[in-house]
Amino acid sequence: MPTKHYLNATYGIRSWLLTTDHKRIALLYLISVTFFFFIGGFFAMMIRLHLLTPSGLLLSADTYNRMFTMHGVAMIFFFLIPSIPAVLGNFLMPLMIGAKDLAFPRINLLSWYVYVVGAAFTLYSMVTGGLDTGWTFYTPLSTVYSNSAVAPAVVGVFIVGFSSILTGLNFLVTIHTMRAPGMTWFRLPLFVWSHYATSVVMILGTPVVAITLGLAAMERVFGLGFFNPAMGGDPILFQHLFWFYSHPAVYIMILPAMGVVSELIPTFARKQLFGYHFVAAASMAIAVIGFLIWTHHMFLTGVSTYAALAFSFLTFLVAIPSAVKVFNWTATLFGGSISLDTPMLYAFGFIGLFLIGGLTGLFLGSLGTDIHMHDTYFVVAHFHYIMVGGAIMGYLGGLHFWWPKITGRMYPEWLARGAAVILFVGFNLTFFPQFLLGYLGMPRRYHVYPPEFQVYNVMSTAGASILALGYLLPLIYLTWAAFYGRVAGPNPWPATGLEWKTPSPPPTENFETTPVVTWEPYDFHHRPDLGLDVPANPALAPAHGDD
Amino acid sequence: MARAAAEVPGQFRRCEEQTRTVQSPLPFFPEQASNFAGNVDELFSFILVTAVFFSTLVTFLIIVAGVKYRRKRPSEVGEQIEGNNALEIGWTVIPLILALGMFAWGAVVYVNFRTAPKDTLDVYVIGKQWMWKLQQPNGRQEINELHVPVNRNIKLIMGSEDVIHDFYVPAFRVKMDVVPGRYNTLWFRPTRIGKYHFFCSQYCGTNHAVMGGWVTVMDPAEYATWLSGEVGDVNPVSAGERLFTQLACNTCHIANGTGRAPSLNGVYDAKVLLADGSTVTADDAYVRESILQPKAKIVAGYQPVMPTFQGLVTEEQILNLTAYIKSLQSQPVPAKGAGIAPAAATGKK
Numbered sequence: 001m002p003t004k005h006y007l008n009a010t011y012g013i014r015s016w017l018l019t020t021d022h023k024r025i026a027l028l029y030l031i032s033v034t035f036f037f038f039i040g041g042f043f044a045m046m047i048r049l050h051l052l053t054p055s056g057l058l059l060s061a062d063t064y065n066r067m068f069t070m071h072g073v074a075m076i077f078f079f080l081i082p083s084i085p086a087v088l089g090n091f092l093m094p095l096m097i098g099a100k101d102l103a104f105p106r107i108n109l110l111s112w113y114v115y116v117v118g119a120a121f122t123l124y125s126m127v128t129g130g131l132d133t134g135w136t137f138y139t140p141l142s143t144v145y146s147n148s149a150v151a152p153a154v155v156g157v158f159i160v161g162f163s164s165i166l167t168g169l170n171f172l173v174t175i176h177t178m179r180a181p182g183m184t185w186f187r188l189p190l191f192v193w194s195h196y197a198t199s200v201v202m203i204l205g206t207p208v209v210a211i212t213l214g215l216a217a218m219e220r221v222f223g224l225g226f227f228n229p230a231m232g233g234d235p236i237l238f239q240h241l242f243w244f245y246s247h248p249a250v251y252i253m254i255l256p257a258m259g260v261v262s263e264l265i266p267t268f269a270r271k272q273l274f275g276y277h278f279v280a281a282a283s284m285a286i287a288v289i290g291f292l293i294w295t296h297h298m299f300l301t302g303v304s305t306y307a308a309l310a311f312s313f314l315t316f317l318v319a320i321p322s323a324v325k326v327f328n329w330t331a332t333l334f335g336g337s338i339s340l341d342t343p344m345l346y347a348f349g350f351i352g353l354f355l356i357g358g359l360t361g362l363f364l365g366s367l368g369t370d371i372h373m374h375d376t377y378f379v380v381a382h383f384h385y386i387m388v389g390g391a392i393m394g395y396l397g398g399l400h401f402w403w404p405k406i407t408g409r410m411y412p413e414w415l416a417r418g419a420a421v422i423l424f425v426g427f428n429l430t431f432f433p434q435f436l437l438g439y440l441g442m443p444r445r446y447h448v449y450p451p452e453f454q455v456y457n458v459m460s461t462a463g464a465s466i467l468a469l470g471y472l473l474p475l476i477y478l479t480w481a482a483f484y485g486r487v488a489g490p491n492p493w494p495a496t497g498l499e500w501k502t503p504s505p506p507p508t509e510n511f512e513t514t515p516v517v518t519w520e521p522y523d524f525h526h527r528p529d530l531g532l533d534v535p536a537n538p539a540l541a542p543a544h545g546d547d
Numbered sequence: 548m549a550r551a552a553a554e555v556p557g558q559f560r561r562c563e564e565q566t567r568t569v570q571s572p573l574p575f576f577p578e579q580a581s582n583f584a585g586n587v588d589e590l591f592s593f594i595l596v597t598a599v600f601f602s603t604l605v606t607f608l609i610i611v612a613g614v615k616y617r618r619k620r621p622s623e624v625g626e627q628i629e630g631n632n633a634l635e636i637g638w639t640v641i642p643l644i645l646a647l648g649m650f651a652w653g654a655v656v657y658v659n660f661r662t663a664p665k666d667t668l669d670v671y672v673i674g675k676q677w678m679w680k681l682q683q684p685n686g687r688q689e690i691n692e693l694h695v696p697v698n699r700n701i702k703l704i705m706g707s708e709d710v711i712h713d714f715y716v717p718a719f720r721v722k723m724d725v726v727p728g729r730y731n732t733l734w735f736r737p738t739r740i741g742k743y744h745f746f747c748s749q750y751c752g753t754n755h756a757v758m759g760g761w762v763t764v765m766d767p768a769e770y771a772t773w774l775s776g777e778v779g780d781v782n783p784v785s786a787g788e789r790l791f792t793q794l795a796c797n798t799c800h801i802a803n804g805t806g807r808a809p810s811l812n813g814v815y816d817a818k819v820l821l822a823d824g825s826t827v828t829a830d831d832a833y834v835r836e837s838i839l840q841p842k843a844k845i846v847a848g849y850q851p852v853m854p855t856f857q858g859l860v861t862e863e864q865i866l867n868l869t870a871y872i873k874s875l876q877s878q879p880v881p882a883k884g885a886g887i888a889p890a891a892a893t894g895k896k
Contacts, residue, residue, distance in 0.1 A: 061753050134750045140727065141710040141752055145676070229728025230857060232840065235711060236726065269616070271625030278635050300713070301724045302731040305661045309654055316646040320639060323601075327638040328630075330605055333612035336625035340613070348609060355605055359598035366649045368590045368656025371583070372720040375713060375748040439591070441577050441717025443748035446756035450744060455573065524624040533622045 001408050001487050005505040020105035021508055026091035027406075028112050032119065033079050033087060034475070040074035041471060043067045048430075048464040054451045064447035065132040066148065072135030077157050078119055080391055081249060084256035085202075086111070086167055088398045089195050091406060093171060095499035095506060096189050098180025098515045103173040111166035118160030125153035134445060136246070139227035139238040143219040151221055158213045161206045164252070168202030171195050180498070182517030186280075189497050189521055190273065193280040194259030197287035201248045201255075204291070209245035212238065236301055243294035251290045253387055254354075255283055257394025258325055261347045264397055265329050266522035267495040268344035269336030270532070273522050275328040282321035289318040299370050308367055315365035322358050326351060341493075342416040346397025349424045353389025357382060360435065378438025381431045389427055396423070396474060403478060404492050408505040409485030415477050423470030429463025494530045496522050580743055580764065581719035582736040586656045588720070594649055601642075660721065663734035667702035668695070673862050674705065674712035674725040674747070677754035682866065686782045687774060691760030693745065695737055696770035702734040704831055706862045713749035716762055724749055730832050737764040787871025790864055794856065802875075804884020808853060809846050812878040817887040820847045829887075834869045 006023045016024060046067045050059045059067065090108065094101050102108050125131050129149035133142035142150050175188070175196050188196075215226045216238065225231025227238040266273045273279060295303060295311035329351060338344070360382040363369045373379065404410050433456035442453045449457070491500040496519070502511050519526050525534055579585060616625070670693065671682040681689045695701050705714060707727040714733060715722035718741075723733040747758035765773060791797055799808035818826045819833070822845040827833055836843055838860065841853035860868070880887065 061756065065750075065753065065755075132752070138711060138750070141750070145710050145752060229726075233728075235728065269625055270618070270623065272627065272629060274628065275630040275635055278630070299657070300722055301711075302726060302729065305658060308657060308661075312653060312657075313650050316650045317643075319646055320643050323642045324635070324639055326605060327634075330608050330612070331631075331634065333609060333616060335628050336612070336616045337618045337623040338613055338616050339618045348613075351609065352602075352606060355602050359602060362594050362598065362646070362649055363591065366590065366594060366653030368587055368653035368660075369594065370653070371657065371660055371722060372587045372591075372717070374722065375715070436573075436575060439577070440574055441715070441744070441746070443715060443746045443756075445750040448756045452574070523627075525627050531622065532624045533620065534624060 002503040002505070002507065004507060005408070005503065006508045007408075007505050009508045018109070020101070020109055022090050022094055022102050022105065022108055023406075023506065023508075025108050025112055026087050029082060029086040029090060029115070032112075032115065033083050036074045036078035036119070037083075037471075038475075040071050040079055041468065043071035043074065045464065045468060047071060048461040050447065051449070051457045052461050054449050054454050056448050059447065061447045062132060065445070066130035068445060069131045069134050070126055073122060073131060073153060073157065075387075076135055076249070076253075077160055078115075078122065080253045080387055081164060082115065082167075083253075083391070083395050084260065084398065085171070085195060085198055085252070086115075086163075088260065088395070088402060089171065089191075089198075089256060090167070092402065092499055093174060093192060093195060094178070095405075095502065095510055096192055096497055097175065097178060097183050098498050098511065098517065099174060099178035100509050100511070102170045103178055104170050107166050108170055111163045111170070114166065115160055115163040118156045118158070118163065121152045121156030121159060123156075125149040125151075125156060128152070136242060137213070137216060137238075138242075139216060139219070139233075139235045140229065143216050144228050144230075151217055154213045154217045154220070158210050158217070161210045161213075164202045165206045168199035168206075171199040172203070175199075180515050180517055183498070184517075186277065187517055187519075187521050188280075189259075190262035190276070190279055190283070191256075191259035194255045194262070194283045197283040198252050198255045200287050201252050201290065205245040205248040205252075208241060209249075212241040212245070215241075236298070236303070239298050239301060240294070243297045244291075247294040247297065248287075248290045250383070250386065251286055253391040254394075255286060257350065257354075257391045257398075258283065260394040260398035260401075261329060261350050262325075263495075263497070264343045264347040264401055265332050267401070267493055268341055268347070269333050269338050270524050271332055271336035271522070272520070272524075273328065274331040275324075276521060279325055279328050282324045285321040286318060289314060289321075293318055296365055296370075299367055300374050312365055312367045316362075319358065319362065319365070322354075326355060326358075340417075342411070342413060342420055343397045343401035345417060345420040345424075346393050346400065349420065350390060350393040350397060352424075353385050353393060353427065357385030357389055360385065372441075373438055375443055376438035377434040377442045377444055380444050381434035381438060384431045384434075389431070393423075396420075399474070399478065401493075401495075402499075403481065404488030405499055405504045405506070407482040407485070408488055408503075409481050409483075410488045410492065411481040411485055412477055415473070419470055419473035419477070422466060422473065426463050426466030426468075426470045430460050430467050431463070433457075433459040433463070491530070494532070496524060496527060496530070578718045578739075578741075578743070579720075580737055580739040580741060581716075581721065582738060583656070583660060583720045584718065584738075586659070586720075590649075590652050590656055593652065597645055597649070660734075663702050663732060664700050667700045667734055669702050669704055670695070671866050672703045672705040672714060672725065673708060673866070674714070674751075674758075675708035675862075676710065676752050677747070677758040679714070679745075679747075679758065679760060680863065682783065682863075683774060685774060686784075686786075693760070693762045694770060694773055695762065695764055696767040697737050697740050697764050699767065700734060700736050702732055705731050705733065706835075706866075708862050710751045711749050712747050712751050712758065714745060715748035716743055716745045718743040719762075722748055730835065737762075740764050740766060783867045783870035784874045786864075787867035787869070787874075790860070790868055791871055794860070796868075799853070801884075802878065802881070804881030806884065807850070809849060810881050810885050811872050812875050812885065813880040814885070814887050815873045815876045819844075819887060821845060822847050822849075831869055834872055835865050838865055838868065 050057050131153045132148040133146050218224045219226050225233040227233040227235050293315045296315045299308050437453055437456045488504050490503050673680040679691050681693050705725040707725045712725040713722055719735045721735045723731050741764055743762045745759055745762050799806045800811050802810050804810040814829045819829050820826050839857045842851045845851050
């Protein structure tokens with residue numbers, strides 16, 4: 001371990017709360033999003049326990065409705081959206097491009113404080129009446145009829161949006177202006193490319209949801225009739241505005257996870273990523289087309305048939321770049337030198353679960369089948385495969401992969417592999433039965449249900465208890481490893497990125513001297529510094545665009 | 548409403564007649580009981596086969612690669628392969644073709660679902676927290692129950708008193724949101740006699756989960772008997788006519804066309820000429836809008852003097868008023884002061 005690094009550079013609570021070091025801010029985010037993950041996870045456990053029996057096991061209807069709403073709000077706005085970008089992205093982006101920090105270090109700290117203020121409002125809502133509108137806040141239920149603490153929750157989500165905007169802005173400027181010499185656009189790690197795409201979505205989408213929630217808050221508090229039909233408003237307008245952000249928000253959650261997987265697979269297959277340019281372009285295509293498909297959440301609201309046709313068509317188009325990514329990841333494995341370390345297990349888990357999540361999206365994007373499956377448990381299963389199976393698998397894979405860089409210490413490998421397998425099994429047992437429930441016709445957000453649906457609900461609850469264990473294990477051993485793990489050294493895997501060219505943990509200024517990049521991304525053959533068996537006289541490095 | 552709330556568990560108690568729904572301990576397809584069920588299930592099966600093919604293929608390839616290319620020495624590296632454009636094109640184009648096929652097939656099913664045939668039996672549906680009120684064409688009302696004859700095209704014309712609800716019959720593979728402030732319609736043709744669940748599938752507050760009931764599909768003769776068996780508590784036309792007087796609509800909308808507002812004789816389902824020169828069909832949605840927001844569309848030749856009835860009439864009362872106006876369809880249209888557009892302007896009627 002280096003004697004001086006970012007963790008021991010200064011001491012005291014002030015040195016953390018007033019830090020402008022992107023690595024320390026990433027750790028502040030890590031603690032906050034982990035807190036919300038376990039709050040959201042607690043709500044999820046209550047939901048699953050309650051649904052063990054058709055008449056409901058332990059909660060009243062109102063309490064149940066609050067549980068699933070607050071589960072959604074905590075997980076989506078306070079965990080999934082900030083998780084990879086604000087924790088791993090914050091920590092790694094400057095290291096990966098050879099910069100000392102993000103372009104605006106103080107704005108970076110501000111974004112965390114904005115997050116905390118938004119979180120405070122939402123927590124206040126949770127303890128003073130809760131929230132029972134569903135995380136989608138559909139009007140006029142949320143603005144007129146709900147008897148829960150809607151206003152503080154909406155204000156909290158409104159505020160936390162600005163934290164995303166600030167982070168996205170910071171990333172875009174950093175990627176444009178702070179790349180090290182030799183770090184051309186097509187030498188950027190795909191993690192950076194996917195964060196570029198994510199940042200575009202954050203900057204363009206988040207203001208719209210902020211406006212929408214602002215209008216909803218004004219309708220609720222001041223009785224202004226934007227969405228309430230009794231005052232001449234239009235409840236469908238709310239859905240258009242809400243999904244204009246909230247559909248792209250799905251890509252805010254999944255694109256960074258795809259970026260993580262694009263780092264893990266080349267590293268643990270010790271092989272260049274297959275079709276680098278296509279994978280990078282696919283990220284951008286997803287970000288752009290992702291803005292044009294929001295009405296696929298609304299095929300059965302009475303929107304015009306023509307609109308439904310157009311949005312269904314575009315929805316099928318967005319499936320293609322995701323498929324291209326999966327095929328490229330798979331092709332990368334062929335001819336590789338594959339080791340099944342924990343991060344690679346998570347990458348495989350990601351591909352498997354994302355594949356199921358993506359393919360089940362086809363049923364919902366197709367107008368004919370959506371008639372039957374919309375608003376059923378099929379939808380619940382589908383988006384959990386994407387957001388939990390995809391985004392959280394990516395997040396945990398990334399945490400394991402970069403944990404030695406973040407803390408300087410290794411996690412216990414065999415325990416971690418076991419936890420990854422437990423997670424995978426628990427996840428599938430929890431959510432696969434929900435596909436079956438959905439096709440059988442069980443609507444979502446039901447606190448009681450007809451008895452014919454019980455068998456799959458019992459399976460799902462059983463799976464959830466295994467899944468919970470799968471999440472608790474990494475919490476425990478990663479924390480332990482941060483203090484007592486084996487010292488990792490600068491590049492334990494080894495991996496090719498710039499972040500591995502500096503000590504673990506890195507010094508506050510990231511690099512002793514500004515690095516100069518002379519190699520192509522994920523190229524193990526021209527990197528004698530990694531100490532691997534490179535074939536004699538390796539083929540000349542393939543040219544990559546504008547270098 | 549109190550009745551519905553008291554029925555919480557009972558409503559979902561396994562119905563004795565409902566033995567077909569669940570035979571297998573691990574059921575997969577719900578029962579097929581409407582013209583759409585087969586369409587949706589066939590499309591579902593096509594997408595399912597495609598999805599299973601691709602997920603199996605990728606999983607198989609990952610396992611093969613994981614075994615064949617596992618690391619033999621700790622310092623081994625993989626081969627130098629940058630990519631392959633032919634492969635990239637192949638795995639872009641093939642999924643694209645399949646995706647477009649799914650889109651097209653789905654579009655056909657959906658357009659059919661959204662386009663109701665002409666010869667429907669119309670049932671009015673009102674959703675409110677947390678019950679369904681349904682009204683047969685002869686005025687017979689039901690709560691959380693719907694009786695329909697088999698093999699007849701049924702159209703539900705649905706409105707909401709409060710928040711957004713959704714009428715969903717899994718065995719028919721149909722659902723449609725019930726949105727306050729507008730009418731949405733849903734059509735189907737039940738193909739099998741029996742009793743089937745319907746649910747509210749758009750989250751609508753506390754008792755969302757118990758806002759459901761049963762659709763009973765009957766033999767046409769039995770349905771006719773059932774329909775006449777119990778006289779409707781309120782005939783919608785006569786109730787509408789009473790309201791028309793109570794709300795003083797009749798002081799302006801005078802039948803012979805001499806009032807400050809157009810006569811409503813013959814107006815239902817006809818084209819109405821508006822002040823801005825456009826025409827609009829006087830359907831349920833237009834009648835409803837004219838009652839609640841009278842200034843939205845002004846009939847040509849009239850002043851915007853009608854007050855709004857927003858908050859003064861319930862959705863059910865609007866349905867009764869609509870039924871009454873519908874009953875005036877066959878009344879003689881006055882030469883002057885009629886609401887409907889002259890034949891020259893529309894080419895209809």
